[in-house]
Amino acid sequence: MPFHPDTLPSLAGKVSIVTGATSGIGFHTVARLAEHNAHVYLRARTAEKGAATISLIQSLYAHAKLSVLLMDHVQLSSVVDAATKFLSLEARLDGLVNNVGIMATPFATNYLAHWVLCSHLVPLMLSTARQAKEAGEPAGRVRIVNLSSAGHYSAPKRDASGMTRYGQSKLANILHMKTLHRLYGPASSSSSTTPFTSQNGEIWLSAVHPGLVLSNLGAKAKLPGLIKALIAPIRWARGVMDADRGCWTSLFCVAAPEMRREDAGGYFQRIADAKGWQSAMAKDEGIAERLEGRTGEEMASGGWVRL
Numbered sequence: 001m002p003f004h005p006d007t008l009p010s011l012a013g014k015v016s017i018v019t020g021a022t023s024g025i026g027f028h029t030v031a032r033l034a035e036h037n038a039h040v041y042l043r044a045r046t047a048e049k050g051a052a053t054i055s056l057i058q059s060l061y062a063h064a065k066l067s068v069l070l071m072d073h074v075q076l077s078s079v080v081d082a083a084t085k086f087l088s089l090e091a092r093l094d095g096l097v098n099n100v101g102i103m104a105t106p107f108a109t110n111y112l113a114h115w116v117l118c119s120h121l122v123p124l125m126l127s128t129a130r131q132a133k134e135a136g137e138p139a140g141r142v143r144i145v146n147l148s149s150a151g152h153y154s155a156p157k158r159d160a161s162g163m164t165r166y167g168q169s170k171l172a173n174i175l176h177m178k179t180l181h182r183l184y185g186p187a188s189s190s191s192s193t194t195p196f197t198s199q200n201g202e203i204w205l206s207a208v209h210p211g212l213v214l215s216n217l218g219a220k221a222k223l224p225g226l227i228k229a230l231i232a233p234i235r236w237a238r239g240v241m242d243a244d245r246g247c248w249t250s251l252f253c254v255a256a257p258e259m260r261r262e263d264a265g266g267y268f269q270r271i272a273d274a275k276g277w278q279s280a281m282a283k284d285e286g287i288a289e290r291l292e293g294r295t296g297e298e299m300a301s302g303g304w305v306r307l
């Protein structure tokens, strides 16, 4: 039976962060997590948008426990500031949904900002996982979800341009997930050289293609006529989902007890199908390693990585 968010257990006492929560899939991800009593930090670009999002969600679920983290992904300093603020406020982080996504000039917004955020928050997530393990909770209580897209197939082997830039950023979201899985996932104790290993608590990673979802994503992008022409008949055939349904795979991956340990590190497509179709480049460990090495160097030289 397909996953439905109504089956989520109580998430009382859990803390989550969702990026890009002011519209579309991210908005509904926050709303559903808060419906089930998680304390959710939603990331917004302005205080006004953050407050408006909270009011809207609390009009749906009056008990929703929500806080705002201000951050603009094109300014990595604001990502670091928001992560630092969060770390000063909370002693645990159970779920991180890296959801922000745009189509135009997306590499920094979709990939680099999430990479920097993770570099700051993973130590706290590992300590949360360790606490859960010591409390005798089952594995998989701590999770990170990277929103990717079937559009990752359009990533070019060399220089990107136009729409292929979006594919490139979405490929990077998958490769980043796989690197984190290798370092901190269930099998990491044998391969990781970091001080944090799965013996100390593991993080379950996943990448998600949510399906074709009605949101602001396409509205804000200048899509080529051919793509618009392709979307119209799919919409007509009801292949397009509303944004609430569009968040179900993210919810499954960040909070559903039904997710299996052996599926951690996987690419999920709608709805909660662990056997998502990945391109050859998405499966290439060499590309993942090179991307991680280059990103780590660049971000460290920019001073964005937590020491």
Ligand SMILES: NC(=O)c1ccc[n+]([C@@H]2O[C@H](COP(=O)([O-])OP(=O)(O)OC[C@H]3O[C@@H](n4cnc5c(N)ncnc54)[C@H](OP(=O)(O)O)[C@@H]3O)[C@@H](O)[C@H]2O)c1
Residues within 6 Å of the ligand: 019, 020, 021, 022, 023, 024, 025, 026, 044, 045, 049, 071, 072, 073, 074, 098, 099, 100, 101, 102, 109, 147, 148, 149, 150, 209, 210, 211, 212, 213, 214, 215, 216, 217, 218, 220
């Ligand atoms: N919709 C689909 O069919 C589809 C398909 C495959 C994958 N996805 C993926 O799903 C994710 C969510 O997309 P969506 O469809 O829900 O899009 P959306 O409705 O356009 O939402 C995007 C969110 O990202 C935020 N954002 C954009 N630029 C930002 C920046 N510089 N700093 C901080 N936040 C920023 C937006 O905030 P503002 O309100 O401030 O603009 C908004 O909250 C994306 O990663 C996308 O690639 C979507």
